[in-house]
Amino acid sequence: MLIILTILTPFIFAIISLLLRGYRTAQRSIAVLATLSTLIVSVFLIIEVDKTGIIVLHSGGWVAPFGISLVADRLSAILVLVSSFVAFFVSIYAWKEIGNDLINRHFTPLCLFLLMGVLGAYLTGDLFNLYVWFEVLLVSSFILLVLGSERTQLRGSLKYVVLNLLSSTLFLIGAGLLYGKVGTLNMAHIAHQLNQSNQPELVSSSGMLLLVAFGLKAGVFPLFFWLPGSYATPKSSISALFAGLLTKVGVYAIIRTLTLILEPSLNHFQGVLIFVAITTMIFGVIGAVAQTKISNILSFHIISQVGYILAGVSIMTVSSLAAAIYYLVHHIVVKANLFLIAGIVKYKFGTDHIIKTGGLLKAYPIIGLTFFVSAFSLAGLPPLSGFWAKLGILQASLKNEHWLLSFTVVLVGIFTLISMLKIWLGTFWSSASSETKPNESVIKIPVQMWLPCLFLALCTVSIGLFGNVLFEYSEQAAIDLLNPTKYIESVLGGQK
Amino acid sequence: MELILACTAGIVLGAGVYAMLKDSLVQIVVGIILLGYGANLMVFLSGGLSLGKPAFVSGNSEQITNGISDPIPQALVLTAIVIGFGITAFILVLFHRANLVVGSNSAQDYLSGDNKD
Numbered sequence: 001m002l003i004i005l006t007i008l009t010p011f012i013f014a015i016i017s018l019l020l021r022g023y024r025t026a027q028r029s030i031a032v033l034a035t036l037s038t039l040i041v042s043v044f045l046i047i048e049v050d051k052t053g054i055i056v057l058h059s060g061g062w063v064a065p066f067g068i069s070l071v072a073d074r075l076s077a078i079l080v081l082v083s084s085f086v087a088f089f090v091s092i093y094a095w096k097e098i099g100n101d102l103i104n105r106h107f108t109p110l111c112l113f114l115l116m117g118v119l120g121a122y123l124t125g126d127l128f129n130l131y132v133w134f135e136v137l138l139v140s141s142f143i144l145l146v147l148g149s150e151r152t153q154l155r156g157s158l159k160y161v162v163l164n165l166l167s168s169t170l171f172l173i174g175a176g177l178l179y180g181k182v183g184t185l186n187m188a189h190i191a192h193q194l195n196q197s198n199q200p201e202l203v204s205s206s207g208m209l210l211l212v213a214f215g216l217k218a219g220v221f222p223l224f225f226w227l228p229g230s231y232a233t234p235k236s237s238i239s240a241l242f243a244g245l246l247t248k249v250g251v252y253a254i255i256r257t258l259t260l261i262l263e264p265s266l267n268h269f270q271g272v273l274i275f276v277a278i279t280t281m282i283f284g285v286i287g288a289v290a291q292t293k294i295s296n297i298l299s300f301h302i303i304s305q306v307g308y309i310l311a312g313v314s315i316m317t318v319s320s321l322a323a324a325i326y327y328l329v330h331h332i333v334v335k336a337n338l339f340l341i342a343g344i345v346k347y348k349f350g351t352d353h354i355i356k357t358g359g360l361l362k363a364y365p366i367i368g369l370t371f372f373v374s375a376f377s378l379a380g381l382p383p384l385s386g387f388w389a390k391l392g393i394l395q396a397s398l399k400n401e402h403w404l405l406s407f408t409v410v411l412v413g414i415f416t417l418i419s420m421l422k423i424w425l426g427t428f429w430s431s432a433s434s435e436t437k438p439n440e441s442v443i444k445i446p447v448q449m450w451l452p453c454l455f456l457a458l459c460t461v462s463i464g465l466f467g468n469v470l471f472e473y474s475e476q477a478a479i480d481l482l483n484p485t486k487y488i489e490s491v492l493g494g495q496k
Numbered sequence: 497m498e499l500i501l502a503c504t505a506g507i508v509l510g511a512g513v514y515a516m517l518k519d520s521l522v523q524i525v526v527g528i529i530l531l532g533y534g535a536n537l538m539v540f541l542s543g544g545l546s547l548g549k550p551a552f553v554s555g556n557s558e559q560i561t562n563g564i565s566d567p568i569p570q571a572l573v574l575t576a577i578v579i580g581f582g583i584t585a586f587i588l589v590l591f592h593r594a595n596l597v598v599g600s601n602s603a604q605d606y607l608s609g610d611n612k613d
Binding site for chain 2: 128131132135139142143146151154155157158159161162165166169172173175176177179180185
């Protein structure tokens with residue numbers, strides 16, 4: 001019941017806001033109300049999941065593997081919680097940032113449909129249903145990306161749309177071929193069939209198609225080229241939503257595919273995965289160093305951070321997977337917050353070129369502080385959340401003797417620190433230079449814009465300080481992922 | 497029959513990739529449509545082909561012994577076609593809009609100056 005409620009809540013509110021077209025205050029309130037209710041439902045969901053382990057809902061009463069099952073295990077539950085948490089703060093932020101013209105163009109329902117697609121992807125237990133949720137969130141993101149139809153937005157969207165459609169096609173082919181081989185699309189049932197089979201490696205080809213498709217959506221090397229151009233162009237609320245939610249769905253799908261479908265044949269291509277993780281980290285961070293606009297720097301950092309998470313996933317031990325889940329949670333909060341702060345910079349200066357901005361710390365100490373916390377958490381300074389996340393990945397890679405990976409983890413951390421310092425010194429610490437042309441009409445930053453940033457920064461600090469609670473939870477989630485027997489039994493029940 | 501259809505799927509997918517690599521936006525759309533068709537054909541084939549067998553049978557065992565055809569790939573393809581239709585409509589509008597803003601049908605013009613602003 002809780003599972004379907006999580007998906008239905010944004011859907012119902014989206015329908016209501018579609019009906020209330022033109023009532024702008026109503027639209028804005030619906031966005032906040034909808035994300036708040038989703039957040040409350042997902043808190044209940046995670047409490048329930050933490051108590052019982054896995055909740056399964058057979059939709060329409062059709063028992064798995066014949067119907068579509070919705071499954072919430074610990075990984076899904078935490079991701080649902082963080083996603084709706086971030087969406088809630090973004091909806092408050094959007095109150096001021098999104099102008100009336102975009103509200104009139106269905107900004108609110110699109111965001112809610114996007115959220116529904118993301119939550120649905122986290123909660124489904126069926127491969128083809130996952131494809132459908134991917135399409136739901138993709139179509140919403142396509143429209144959100146070009147909302148306003150500015151030239152740069154249209155330009156960024158071409159690569160995004162074409163490459164994401166290509167990846168959907170690969171996903172569809174992979175799912176179809178997998179069905180041809182194992183005769184089922186229920187992920188738990190696939191895992192069960194493969195456990196019974198004596199040649200589970202035969203699904204590697206379909207699994208690879210799925211991995212490439214999800215890798216493209218997650219933005220891993222060499223499939224990340226669409227990401228920087230498109231994430232930096234729309235309004236900051238939309239960028240923050242994309243940065244927090246979209247690539248993470250790809251990472252989540254990779255984790256599910258690896259643990260349920262490709263686990264028996266993992267040792268054939270584990271080396272490839274680790275290589276991809278290393279190159280993703282390096283290329284992302286090198287790209288970031290070359291950029292001069294804050295939103296572009298942040299977009300490139302998404303790539304390198306996905307590399308970190310992929311590193312944790314590809315080592316595939318309990319501690320590395322736990323570190324990856326912890327990293328995922330930390331990353332969603334921090335990245336969304338950084339994009340929101342970049343939006344404040346844009347609001348004040350009309351641009352987010354580092355050279356053309358300055359003196360923000362002196363003018364707005366609170367915003368400076370929130371940026372400081374988030375940026376240096378991303379870079380991995382103790383005792384902020386990013387430090388524990390990176391430490392976990394580093395420990396796991398050292399323990400499993402992946403020396404090159406460990407070296408890259410440290411090196412990329414240093415480069416991340418450098419590019420965060422670049423923003424910090426250029427935009428916040430330095431005094432306003434002659435090139436700086438702040439928008440004089442903007443004297444006060446609206447409270448709806450800085451308060452969400454402050455709360456997300458506080459959340460980052462508390463994830464760091466009370467990290468052991470989250471880490472224990474991630475560890476439990478990782479144990480569940482690596483022993484899929486429990487997952488399979490919960491979904492399929494007694495009969496197989 | 498399977499072989500012919502499999503080859504067809506391959507040719508359609510290849511043509512789709514070829515068209516997608518072209519400069520013209522219209523050809524890119526054609527490429528995406530062809531890729532979608534190729535993928536649908538592959539999903540359809542994955543369930544195996546059968547002739548004259550029912551997809552649904554009543555509890556009559558006589559019919560089941562004759563074999564049934566798998567309805568799932570057909571359901572999947574149907575879903576994929578509907579999604580593909582919606583997506584195609586969206587891309588056409590998007591590219592039309594881009595054509596108005598940029599004033600050109602070439603992807604090269606569209607992407608040039610990517611780093612200027």
